[in-house]
Amino acid sequence: xxxxxxxxxxxxxxxxxxxxxxxxxxxxxxxxxxxxxxxxxxxxxxxxxxxxxxxxxxxxxxxxxxxxxxxxxxxxxx
Numbered sequence: 001x002x003x004x005x006x007x008x009x010x011x012x013x014x015x016x017x018x019x020x021x022x023x024x025x026x027x028x029x030x031x032x033x034x035x036x037x038x039x040x041x042x043x044x045x046x047x048x049x050x051x052x053x054x055x056x057x058x059x060x061x062x063x064x065x066x067x068x069x070x071x072x073x074x075x076x077x078x
Contacts, residue, residue, distance in 0.1 A: 021045055029057070032064070 025042040047054040 022049075 021042070022045075025046060028042060043054070043057065046057065
C-alpha cells in the first residue's frame with residue numbers, strides 16, 4: 001500500500017496535465033488563436049499522440065496563411 005499511493009498520485013497528476021494540454025490544443029484549433037510558440041508546442045504533442053492528425057493540421061495552417069495573388073497593373077478589370 002505504501003508504494004501504490006504515490007504511484008496513483010503521480011499517474012493522476014500526469015493524466016490531469018495531459019488532459020489539460022489536449023483541451024487547450026482543441027480550443028486553440030477551434031478558435032484559431034494563440035501565439036506561434038504555443039501553437040508549435042501543441043503541434044509537437046499532437047504529432048506524438050495523434051500522428052494522423054498532424055499532417056492535415058499543417059495543410060490547414062498553410063491554407064490559413066496563404067494569401068491571394070496580387071493582380072498586376074497590366075490586368076484589365078472586366
